[in-house]
Amino acid sequence: MFSITQRAQDVSSMITTSIGVLAVLISISSLIQLYLNDYNNLSGELSVRKAQNSVKFTRSFGGNARNGKENVRLSFDMETDLTPLFNWNTKQVFVYLVGEYDGLNVLKKAKVAKDESSKVVFWDKIIRDKADAVLDLKNTRSKYTVWDYYQKMGNRTANLKLEYNIQPHVGPLVWGSVDFNYPFEFPEPKNA
Numbered sequence: 001m002f003s004i005t006q007r008a009q010d011v012s013s014m015i016t017t018s019i020g021v022l023a024v025l026i027s028i029s030s031l032i033q034l035y036l037n038d039y040n041n042l043s044g045e046l047s048v049r050k051a052q053n054s055v056k057f058t059r060s061f062g063g064n065a066r067n068g069k070e071n072v073r074l075s076f077d078m079e080t081d082l083t084p085l086f087n088w089n090t091k092q093v094f095v096y097l098v099g100e101y102d103g104l105n106v107l108k109k110a111k112v113a114k115d116e117s118s119k120v121v122f123w124d125k126i127i128r129d130k131a132d133a134v135l136d137l138k139n140t141r142s143k144y145t146v147w148d149y150y151q152k153m154g155n156r157t158a159n160l161k162l163e164y165n166i167q168p169h170v171g172p173l174v175w176g177s178v179d180f181n182y183p184f185e186f187p188e189p190k191n192a
Contacts, residue, residue, distance in 0.1 A: 023170045023171075026169075026171065027089075027168070027170055027171030027172065028171075029089075030087055030088070030090075030168055030170075031171065031172075031174070033087045033089075034084075034085070034087065034166070034174060037084040037087070038084060039085055039166075039174070039176060042080065042081070042082065042084065042085075042176070042178045043080070043178065044079055044080025044081070044135075044162065044178045044180060045078070045080070046076060046077070046079075046097075046160055046162075046180040046182050047076065047077045047078075047182075048074055048075070048076050048160070049074075049077060049139055050074070051072060051073070051074050051075075051184070051186070051187050052072065052073045052074075052190065053070055053071070053072045053153065053154055053187045053188060053190065054070070054071055054190055069147045069148075070147060070148070070153040070154060070186075070189050071145045071146065071147050072120075072145065072146050072147070072153055072186055072187075073141065073142050073145050073146075074122050074123075074141070075140065075142070076122075076123075076137070076139075076142070077137060077138050077139065077140070078097070078135055078140070078162070079135065080134075080135050080162060080178055081133065081135075082133040082134070082135065082164065083133045083134065085133065085164060085166050086130040086133055089168045089169050089170060089171065090130075090168055090169075091128075091168055091169045092126055092128045093126075093127045093133070093164055093165070093166050093167070094125075094126050094127075094164065094165040095124065095125050095126075095135075095162055095163070095164045096121050096124035096125075096162070096164075097122045097124070097142075097160065097161075097162055097163075098119050098120065098122070098160070098162075098163055099119070099120050099122060099146070099158035099159070099160050099184060100117055100118070100119045100161070101117065101118055101156050101157060102116070102117055102156070102157075103116030103117055103118050118149070120147075120148070120158075121144060121146070122142035122143065122160075123140065123142050123144070124143060153186045154186055154187060154188040154189055155185060155186065156185070157183050157184065158183070158184050158185075158186065159179075159181070159182065159183055159184070160184050161177050161178060161179045161180055161182075162177060162178040162180070163175070163176070163177040163178075164176055164177065164178070
């Protein structure tokens with residue numbers, strides 16, 4: 001009849017198929033739960049306390065010995081509740097505060113057909129537990145100093161928002177954002 005190896009192969013094939021089907025069902029049910037929790041419509045408040053723009057002449061900050069780069073840092077207050085992003089399948093949530101602004105071609109109204117925009121990340125955090133998902137940050141300094149590909153950042157307006165990436169135990173990554181509708185103008189450099 002059937003040999004031991006054929007039976008072992010049939011059993012392992014059935015187990016592998018069952019695990020795959022179970023993983024798909026887990027993924028679908030956790031995505032449905034996220035949609036029912038309305039994960040796309042989170043709200044929060046943000047205010048920038050202080051913004052500092054300085055010119056750096058080192059490669060670590062985007063410049064070189066002859067041509068400096070404008071570098072911007074922020075201090076901010078932020079309140080938001082990210083608990084709807086957590087369910088039984090959520091491993092962790094990666095959150096990051098970004099500034100999105102028009103690129104230089106859009107500012108100069110160049111004859112470029114594409115709409116160019118830039119994003120910079122000021123701060124990020126990994127949230128591993130639902131108990132830590134309520135963010136109430138006061139006078140927090142940005143984790144990163146940011147600069148643009150082009151020389152100048154001063155007097156450009158950015159829209160600040162909190163973006164997140166939900167990383168599940170099983171299933172696809174899910175992205176979203178909390179749009180604070182907070183227009184922020186990069187200051188002129190202090191040593192220019």
